[in-house]
């Protein structure tokens with residue numbers, strides 16, 4: 001029922017944590033100021049083998065499973081939220097086509113084709129440092145979180161023609177491939193399918209456009225992606241036809257992987273608060289202003305919130321598997337909402353407790369505060385959508401009768 005890291009998980013967590021503390025933390029302010037993608041951090045991740053974190057060992061990767069990924073993500077986020085959030089898009093891609101795909105029902109032909117395709121993806125990551133983004137959001141219909149898309153893929157000889165526009169494409173300046181969701185137009189299919197395709201960043205008809213100057217998570221470089229009649233080959237299907245929807249239905253915890261990033265951010269805000277008020281941070285307040293009963297109570301509140309959020313999230317992570325029970329899905333939604341909302345509260349209160357000087361730009365706290373604000377907005381499990389889904393699952397609306 002709880003996530004207790006084993007030796008291998010601890011080793012990977014330590015590896016990522018050391019890299020993040022020693023390198024990412026000191027670069028974070030610059031990337032944030034410039035709203036620029038952390039290329040140096042990705043070079044370090046590649047060097048350490050972490051781009052292949054969730055690639056199975058049989059393909060030459062580190063073989064991390066879902067839970068291990070979550071632990072590593074939290075650790076990176078403690079030093080740089082934007083690096084953790086973007087790393088989620090890349091690592092999730094490798095996880096979905098790996099561990100998750102293994103749990104899905106496929107025909108032998110689909111399984112064989114998928115095996116060959118994912119082997120090529122993994123090889124590209126390991127040998128060439130390929131980075132994968134996950135631009136799903138389209139704005140207009142994303143609010144429903146119901147996986148409706150305007151982007152269209154049409155079957156043609158040898159592959160697909162793809163047209164559409166995605167907003168908030170994290171890694172837009174860095175990705176070699178964009179893992180896009182598009183509505184598939186296939187005359188032979190009984191109903192429309194959402195297809196998951198890897199679009200090469202240098203393919204004809206692909207363009208990254210728009211400004212990127214947001215409140216928080218500025219290093220994610222999440223600009224718009226425009227695809228105009230671009231060709232995507234059969235080999236670039238990240239999952240076989242029909243499998244994305246099967247995964248979303250049968251492996252719903254796939255949408256929980258953003259939460260560890262925001263847990264890491266709130267932990268960082270808590271750690272800063274304790275260090276700041278303990279006099280361990282140069283430029284902090286004088287001893288006479290550091291500790292009072294009010295501050296002790298307030299820090300205790302922060303501690304309780306962080307630990308409660310972690311306990312629920314870790315439990316939900318430990319329950320992630322194919323075909324979860326309804327209460328496990330509700331708990332995952334609850335964990336997601338709790339982490340996203342608590343991150344906002346903890347970072348807000350941390351500034352109040354520490355005081356005005358703590359939000360000066362040379363401290364990381366105001367960045368944590370701005371980064372934390374983004375979590376509750378992330379589709380498809382926005383904080384509101386989580387509530388809506390839990391409520392509808394516990395208390396479904398009665399079916400309309402002819403006289404209502």
Ligand SMILES: Cc1cc2nc3c(=O)[nH]c(=O)nc-3n(C[C@H](O)[C@H](O)[C@H](O)COP(=O)(O)OP(=O)(O)OC[C@H]3O[C@@H](n4cnc5c(N)ncnc54)[C@H](O)[C@@H]3O)c2cc1C
Nearest residue numbers: 134135136137139142143168170217377378379382384385
């Ligand atoms: C820093 C950052 C990075 C991002 N990176 C990516 C990425 O890499 N890939 C990607 O696909 N997307 C990404 N996103 C986009 C994100 O997932 C959302 O799609 C985006 O924030 C939606 O913005 P919107 O204006 O369309 O708001 P909407 O989705 O329209 O939501 C507006 C508000 O209304 C609420 N709401 C709307 N309808 C409902 C409903 N029916 N029930 C309950 N609540 C509802 C929402 O919860 C939200 O609070 C990123 C966003 C940010 C901020």
